[in-house]
Amino acid sequence: MHLRDALSVLETIAPLRLAESWDNVGLLVGDPRQSVSGALLCIDYTPAVAREARDLGCDLVVAYHPPVFEALKRVTAPGLVFEAIRDGIALYAPHTALDVAPGGTNDVLADVLGIGERTPLQRGEARPTHHKLVTFVPEEHTEAVAAALFTAGAGKIGEYTEASFRAQGTGTFLGGEGTHPAVGQAGRREAVPEIRLEVLVPSARTMQAVAALRASHPYEEPAFDLVMLAPEPVTTGIGRIGDLLTPTPLGALLGRIKEGLGVEALLVSTPDGVGDETAIRRAAACAGACGKLFEQAMAQGAGLYLTGELRHHDALKAAQAGMTVVCALHSNSERATLGRVRSRLQEALPGLQVHLSASDHDPFMIR
Structure with missing residues (x-):
């Protein structure tokens, strides 16, 4: 099949128009007319992931974080972008488009938490188009x-x-x-x-x-x-918030998060008097570096906020306001969505071999 066939599906999963204005999403390296037979999904396109793509014979890498973000003045060897071009490997990044999209990164976190009916934690800005x-x-x-x-x-x-x-x-x-x-x-x-x-x-x-x-x-x-023309009202946005389908003790909810994200440990900040048996009824989530939205989660009545990373003083502020904060580390809060993207790609493109990267991991470990 041609790369443009995979691009069409990827842009259905995460429409690029949903991305933040500062982001760099979509096809970053490659020719839509080139043939592709295998795709590798990862969060970060590192040298280890690049080697893995070559070993697996993948000619498309879908990297959640854009491998090309700021303007490049040179593309030379050695370098990941140069080597991708030389080897005919296309690079695609969905990033914030996948965060905002229904069924994307933040809906995966909401599902992990057991949130039922949900709304964006922060609605997107309406922009004339x-x-x-x-x-x-x-x-x-x-x-x-x-x-x-x-x-x-x-x-x-x-x-x-x-x-x-x-x-x-x-x-x-x-x-x-x-x-x-x-x-x-x-x-x-x-x-x-x-x-x-x-x-x-x-x-x-x-x-x-x-x-x-x-x-x-x-x-x-x-x-x-x-x-x-005036923009249409925005119904999408970043993050998710809603009531849990069933009020859940904090300890059990933390176990659910670990299992859902495939991690062994979490950073947890709790208010005084909150323990493992404290029932959580309403929660919010925002993947990655979404610590800045913790105040919106508090203002909308969340008892727990799940994200990737949060500043020290913001964790203190959240605890003092009565909200538990759970940090999974940046990319650990994003990686679970790759499995869902893989399933949707395989369903839409049965002729494409889709792999989850085994070498992609968060740069930090808790030891």
Whole structure:
């Protein structure tokens, strides 16, 4: 199969539009047209994981943390990115897109905790994504202008392309001295049958669409409106919070977390008077370095907050406020989601051999 087939499934599992604006997600190294037969899933793309991918014959590595995050000025040997390019190994990172996605990293943690109905701990910021471009074109030139806009990336709504709205009307103008109107004469008021043409344009393609409009429009000075559309209300977000399906003693809940995350030890900070028999009724979770969201968990009534890492003074603050904090270490809080991604890839792409990395592990150990 081709890499683009795997990319399509990965982007269904974790739509890239859900990623945080600062993140670097998606295909980072590779050619969508290249053939792939095996994939290796990991949290961090380390030299050990790179060797494992080569030994297993994997030509795709899905690394949760982006192996390329900041801008690269050189790609030289020795280096993980250089070697991946040389060996034809594609690198893909879902990161915060997987955190936010339904069924992703934070839903896995919520499942481990036994949370029933859940909501995001912090909803995502609504960001404008599209402009509406409206222009006015002589009837006989409408198809040419529309085609140019479509080629520039306009007119896409979901899985539909070349979408537009058109209405008939009359345009008027009076060309000043020195103008060369495409219709009529300068210095005389003209009335021309025109089509009002409207298309949606992704914000990232707005400049190209305007340039295409100017290049294809017959008028010397085409009239157009460019309107930033208000974003849709955001229902997704980072982290999860909700009531447990069954109130659970803290000691039993800690055992459930260890089993669910495959770890032998946890960092636990408890308020005074809270012991293993204390029932936890409401909990929150956010994978990775989500210590900054502990105050949101407290404000929303969580009795326990599960994350990867938390600052010392924040742990003290949480305990003083009556909330237990559980830290699994950064990547230990993320790794459990790889099994779910593997299952979904295998189900959608039975011809792709999908492996979980055996050499990928958190850099810290509790000894």
